[in-house]
Amino acid sequence: MEFSFIGKSHLRVDGKEKITGSAKFVDDLDFGANLLYAEIVESPHAHALIVDIDISTALASPGVIKVITGKDFPYRFGLYMQDRYIFACERVRFVGEQVAAVIARDPVSAKRAAKLVRVKYQPLPAILNVEDALAAETTLLHPELENYQHVPWFFPAAGTNIAHLRKIRKHDAIDAIDAIDDTDAMFADADLVLEDRYTVPRYAHCAIECHGAIGLYDHAKRLTIWSASQSPHTQRNLFAQALAPLGLTHKDVRVIAPCVGGGFGGKAGVSMEILAAALATTVPGRPVKILWSRAQEFYNTYQRPGVVATIKMGVKRDGTITALEQNLYWDSGAYVEYGSNVVNAAGLSATGPYRIEKVKINSYAIYTNLPPGGPYRGFGYSEFIFGLESHINEVAKRLQIDPILLRKRNAIREGDQLAYGAKMNTNGLIEAIEKVEQEMDKMDKMDKIRPHSHPHSLSQSSNRCYGKGFALFWKAPAMPPNASSSAIIKFNEDASINILVSAVELGQGFFTVMAQIAAEVLQISMDKIRVETPDTDRNPYEWQTVASHITWSTGNAVFKAATDIRDQIFTLISREFQKDVKDVSDLYLFEESVRSHSNPHFKVAYQDFVISGISMPDGTFRGGPLLGRGSFMPEFSTAISDPETGQGGKPNVHYTVGASAAMIEIDKESGKITIPKVVLAIDCGKAINPQLVQGQVYGGMLQGLATVLYENMHFDESGRQLNANFTDYKIPTTLDIPEEIVAIIVESAQKDGPFGARGMGEHTMIPAAPIIANAVEDALGIRIRSMPITAEKIVAALKHNLNRDLGPEPYEPYEPYPRTEPRPLSEEALAAPIISGQ
Amino acid sequence: MNKIEFMLNGEKIEVWANAHKTLLELLREDLGIKSPKCGCDLGDCGACTVFLDGKSVRSCLILVPEVNGCDVVTLEGIMRPNLTKLQQFFLDHNSFQCGFCAPGMVLSATELLQKNPTPTLEEIKEGLSGNLCRCTGYTPIINAVADAVATTVATTINE
Numbered sequence A: 001m002e003f004s005f006i007g008k009s010h011l012r013v014d015g016k017e018k019i020t021g022s023a024k025f026v027d028d029l030d031f032g033a034n035l036l037y038a039e040i041v042e043s044p045h046a047h048a049l050i051v052d053i054d055i056s057t058a059l060a061s062p063g064v065i066k067v068i069t070g071k072d073f074p075y076r077f078g079l080y081m082q083d084r085y086i087f088a089c090e091r092v093r094f095v096g097e098q099v100a101a102v103i104a105r106d107p108v109s110a111k112r113a114a115k116l117v118r119v120k121y122q123p124l125p126a127i128l129n130v131e132d133a134l135a136a137e138t139t140l141l142h143p144e145l146e147n148y149q150h151v152p153w154f155f156p157a158a159g160t161n162i163a164h165l166r167k168i169r170k171h172d173a174i175d176a177i178d179a180i181d182d183t184d185a186m187f188a189d190a191d192l193v194l195e196d197r198y199t200v201p202r203y204a205h206c207a208i209e210c211h212g213a214i215g216l217y218d219h220a221k222r223l224t225i226w227s228a229s230q231s232p233h234t235q236r237n238l239f240a241q242a243l244a245p246l247g248l249t250h251k252d253v254r255v256i257a258p259c260v261g262g263g264f265g266g267k268a269g270v271s272m273e274i275l276a277a278a279l280a281t282t283v284p285g286r287p288v289k290i291l292w293s294r295a296q297e298f299y300n301t302y303q304r305p306g307v308v309a310t311i312k313m314g315v316k317r318d319g320t321i322t323a324l325e326q327n328l329y330w331d332s333g334a335y336v337e338y339g340s341n342v343v344n345a346a347g348l349s350a351t352g353p354y355r356i357e358k359v360k361i362n363s364y365a366i367y368t369n370l371p372p373g374g375p376y377r378g379f380g381y382s383e384f385i386f387g388l389e390s391h392i393n394e395v396a397k398r399l400q401i402d403p404i405l406l407r408k409r410n411a412i413r414e415g416d417q418l419a420y421g422a423k424m425n426t427n428g429l430i431e432a433i434e435k436v437e438q439e440m441d442k443m444d445k446m447d448k449i450r451p452h453s454h455p456h457s458l459s460q461s462s463n464r465c466y467g468k469g470f471a472l473f474w475k476a477p478a479m480p481p482n483a484s485s486s487a488i489i490k491f492n493e494d495a496s497i498n499i500l501v502s503a504v505e506l507g508q509g510f511f512t513v514m515a516q517i518a519a520e521v522l523q524i525s526m527d528k529i530r531v532e533t534p535d536t537d538r539n540p541y542e543w544q545t546v547a548s549h550i551t552w553s554t555g556n557a558v559f560k561a562a563t564d565i566r567d568q569i570f571t572l573i574s575r576e577f578q579k580d581v582k583d584v585s586d587l588y589l590f591e592e593s594v595r596s597h598s599n600p601h602f603k604v605a606y607q608d609f610v611i612s613g614i615s616m617p618d619g620t621f622r623g624g625p626l627l628g629r630g631s632f633m634p635e636f637s638t639a640i641s642d643p644e645t646g647q648g649g650k651p652n653v654h655y656t657v658g659a660s661a662a663m664i665e666i667d668k669e670s671g672k673i674t675i676p677k678v679v680l681a682i683d684c685g686k687a688i689n690p691q692l693v694q695g696q697v698y699g700g701m702l703q704g705l706a707t708v709l710y711e712n713m714h715f716d717e718s719g720r721q722l723n724a725n726f727t728d729y730k731i732p733t734t735l736d737i738p739e740e741i742v743a744i745i746v747e748s749a750q751k752d753g754p755f756g757a758r759g760m761g762e763h764t765m766i767p768a769a770p771i772i773a774n775a776v777e778d779a780l781g782i783r784i785r786s787m788p789i790t791a792e793k794i795v796a797a798l799k800h801n802l803n804r805d806l807g808p809e810p811y812e813p814y815e816p817y818p819r820t821e822p823r824p825l826s827e828e829a830l831a832a833p834i835i836s837g838q
Numbered sequence B: 001m002n003k004i005e006f007m008l009n010g011e012k013i014e015v016w017a018n019a020h021k022t023l024l025e026l027l028r029e030d031l032g033i034k035s036p037k038c039g040c041d042l043g044d045c046g047a048c049t050v051f052l053d054g055k056s057v058r059s060c061l062i063l064v065p066e067v068n069g070c071d072v073v074t075l076e077g078i079m080r081p082n083l084t085k086l087q088q089f090f091l092d093h094n095s096f097q098c099g100f101c102a103p104g105m106v107l108s109a110t111e112l113l114q115k116n117p118t119p120t121l122e123e124i125k126e127g128l129s130g131n132l133c134r135c136t137g138y139t140p141i142i143n144a145v146a147d148a149v150a151t152t153v154a155t156t157i158n159e
């Protein structure tokens, strides 16, 4: 089908605003001379009981209006599990946690007074890694775990530090599920069994705009929050729930999200914004502003959780994967109200994009006295894909099968059974693999240009060597089954339109994509469309701008709203122009006017009726202002399944899949890796705007490369983050980019997506870690099993020529997991021919 | 409080300000100039970039008394009132995503081309390396500048 707007790389509708500095971010809004400023008092302890808080000196300090502590707001909140207070009550659980806040007339007075709040603590043992958290005689972070409210698909283990355990047990012969718990039986028919352990540390989102929020509680008891948020409606919901004891209802709470300076998951859900909401209620009539510093942005927002993954894979001689066991021990931090769902999502999908007969997965959300783990672009997938895709190469090496061939042989196809029993959606995984392979062939030619470029060049005299790495990836939106979107479209006199939605333009290009969808249905030029930033009072409901579900879900809502208007137009025109046109089916829209198939001369311009109504010969008017509405909810989704096996639900609406590869150059002396070329092919169903898709590949890939090459959070033995700034936590600059990034779009239409589209924003960072790890192995024969793969690790590995991971490890495993040698191939297996080709 | 006089985007400004205030705070809070952003307040990110006497500086590191008698130009001041040619290239390349880094990046790129109208790719990267962007992976930003350079060079040759 020929489209006028879909599939075209239109310029961003918000481009001018951004290029001129006109875009208003939350800290750019003016609130006048009445504005107050809040500063929090932070816990210096990773784990302690709060014995006493003395606010008297702070209160007497100049400029101070109020000092607020946990006693003022003893209310729990949370997205999936209510395990947190607005201010720490009774107990602090990470360094930097908010214990109290000072509201003052200016930021300097607030800061000064915050230092004068005296808090007496009784320190408790700090649990700083998953091993300690799971030890037999451990200290519990949340003794009241069993009383916490949570969604029905979470399974906290009372009396432990396990906030949630997602179990998956799958055997394609259904009645054999019980046998899955017998791990030996599960691997009995494999020719080769290989197990290993991979570790991933914590990471920070590092959106350049820090969190910030302004709350205003007026004398009529209306609470308005302006916040840098990915989740305005979810914030309204959680604010209204948490502050219900004050008599607030949802209609009294209004959240306004202006332009947001990057999110990457960090601004999803509710974190520091609830402070603005709570504090505002204590100073009626005066707006209160709270802004996070860059340091707080690191240690008091969600962090990407760390994970220790043990993986065991059984394969046949021909490369068929028969069984997979994975244990994911997540360092989920002090509160898991959101982060538990990362653990859940990873547990459901830890097979990667493979069809595997027998699966056993345990994914543990583990409380530790580190900042709350939460959503981060990739939502747990980047973490397990590092281990899984590294491991597959190790398996292939032992089978002496090409690792890409092994992946092709096991690649999941439409209709295959997923680990939790539901069926896999349409996907272009094989096409993506083949397209990346073609680009890799070109890398070989690049090799030839360079003199010392052969893989496995350890023996070379040159200091430089090259390697190639390949990996697959997938990801599904992780959401409650009823996560929904809605849209309203209204016409203006000149036939321009405003699209009201409540998803957030974080930079991903959402506004432009929504405009293109509406433009296509209504045949209106792009420059006549405005998409509005969210205001929960005015714009219709949106769950959250997360999970890469917006193009699909909000896109469907906008598509429906546009179709709704179109149908109203057809009904009106066919009724009022009966003499000129046959019926509704005779009409179509073209260039901002209504046309007729049967009557080529017929043309009614939108601007002649969309607001004014159709002018009749008798001086009356017909019609009225046109308004379209659309709602979308994935009505087929359910998160309810058997807790022991995970079977029976349909928790994921669909997966987006792809393949990626890198060519790297390593300086053996310094260990430094440079990247001549990266390729990523992704099946986004339909690229509504190919240039924006490409933009996600460039941005996501670099973010991912940084996690595998150098980014890393460091904590001292008391749980304090040591590198909470951009000098010590280095994020990439222009000097750190690959020489070439090739973005390849694959399109196998998502049947329930707008014009066939499905999301792809997070996915582009997911394969970054394993493509580098596999390329390092290709170049040097060294398998590095802990991220990041720094220059130091490479140099040390070369020095010791160790084919194993390098200490000190950021984490120790829960159950010390011997890195076993693979079970040797059996006699019969060795005799069996290796099938080549696919 | 100190009395400070300086030129801001071609206008003469006289303000009383606390000597501890940074230029970034003065611009944003007292003078309503919002294009310079605060991304770190430590001189690490470049979001607060402005021109001080024709040279790019991090306004979060400049204290107000230092600008007395100086000429300060922000992104608002380089558009008169239309987009500069370079801005147009950024626009045409869909260079920015969230746009938070854009004002600083545009100023750094402007300075780069003022100093060296025909930078190589490496020089472009070097020139923009002080401005952090977490969204774009920099490629569309670098491409826009490279395209601006190529086009300008081409038109100059044709002229």
Ligand code: FES
Pocket: B037, B038, B039, B040, B041, B042, B043, B044, B045, B046, B047, B048, B049, B058, B059, B060, B061
């Ligand atoms: S805010 Fe000035 S460099 Fe970051």
Ligand code: FES
Pocket: A208, A261, A262, A507, B096, B097, B098, B099, B100, B101, B102, B132, B133, B134, B135, B136
């Ligand atoms: S576009 Fe978001 S930081 Fe640069």
